[in-house]
Amino acid sequence: MTRLWLVRHGPTHATSMVGWSDVPADLSDTAAIARLRAFLPDAPIVSSDLIRASATADILEPTIRLPHDPLLREMNFGDWELQTFADVEAQDSQTIRAFWETPGDVSPPNGESWNAVRNRVDAAIDRHLSEGRPDLIVVAHFGVILTQIQRALRISAYEAFANRIDNLSVTTLECRTNRWAIRHINHTP
Numbered sequence: 001m002t003r004l005w006l007v008r009h010g011p012t013h014a015t016s017m018v019g020w021s022d023v024p025a026d027l028s029d030t031a032a033i034a035r036l037r038a039f040l041p042d043a044p045i046v047s048s049d050l051i052r053a054s055a056t057a058d059i060l061e062p063t064i065r066l067p068h069d070p071l072l073r074e075m076n077f078g079d080w081e082l083q084t085f086a087d088v089e090a091q092d093s094q095t096i097r098a099f100w101e102t103p104g105d106v107s108p109p110n111g112e113s114w115n116a117v118r119n120r121v122d123a124a125i126d127r128h129l130s131e132g133r134p135d136l137i138v139v140a141h142f143g144v145i146l147t148q149i150q151r152a153l154r155i156s157a158y159e160a161f162a163n164r165i166d167n168l169s170v171t172t173l174e175c176r177t178n179r180w181a182i183r184h185i186n187h188t189p
Contacts, residue, residue: 002129003183004173005040005137006145009048009056011167016084019077019111019143025052025167027059032168032188037061039170039189043135046128048072048144056168057139071124074141078111103157114157121147129175145171152180 010025010033012018027033037060047057049068057065080088080096088096088108098106099114107113112120121144128136138144142165150160152173164186165171172183 002133002175003041003135004125004129004148004175005043005135006148006171006173007036007040007056007060007137007139008142008145008165008167008169009050009053009139010059012052014082016082017077017080017088019074019081020050021082022051025056027055029168033059035189036168036170039187040137041135043137044133045137045139046072047139048074048141050074050141053139053141057137060137060139062137069124069128071120072138072140072144075114075117075143076108076112078108080108080111100161101158103161117143118147118150118157122151148173149182149185152182 010027012023012025014023040060042063044064044066045057045060045062046066046069047053049070050073054068085096095106099108103114105113105115125148145165146160146163149163149171150157166186166188169186169188171185174181174183
């Protein structure tokens with residue numbers, strides 16, 4: 001069994017769709033960082049290669065820091081990147097509504113569908129699970145964490161989207177061969 005401690009990176013204060021853009025996290029809330037650090041086990045940490053996740057992982061002062069994993073990136077929003085929902089809706093209301101209301105194979109122009117993100121993240125998590133660690137901390141993004149909630153609960157993407165995942169929160173999953181259990185979703189220490 002491996003316990004996955006899925007941590008969402010620190011806040012970016014962005015008000016638009018941020019996927020693969022490399023925007024920094026605001027890690028100035030030292031009290032929240034200290035509480036998070038105290039809550040997490042002494043375990044190896046892997047993060048997305050985007051700076052908001054990698055800097056959050058580094059500030060947790062891991063004993064073992066694994067190489068950044070680009071497969072743990074947030075969804076690629078393609079042409080919608082750094083635009084607001086309202087801006088995209090004004091340009092292409094049908095596609096953006098389908099993207100959020102019936103997630104699966106619908107993708108932003110030049111971006112990824114939900115199913116593509118889920119497949120990418122599942123492959124990364126499976127690779128890390130195959131290493132047999134008892135605990136692994138994964139510092140990543142909203143979408144990445146939702147893919148694993150969807151997987152663990154065997155729910156639709158639309159149902160997974162109903163979960164709130166705050167910055168610096170922890171979602172804890174226990175993973176056994178093809179059996180998953182959720183211990184926390186969006187726990188803020």
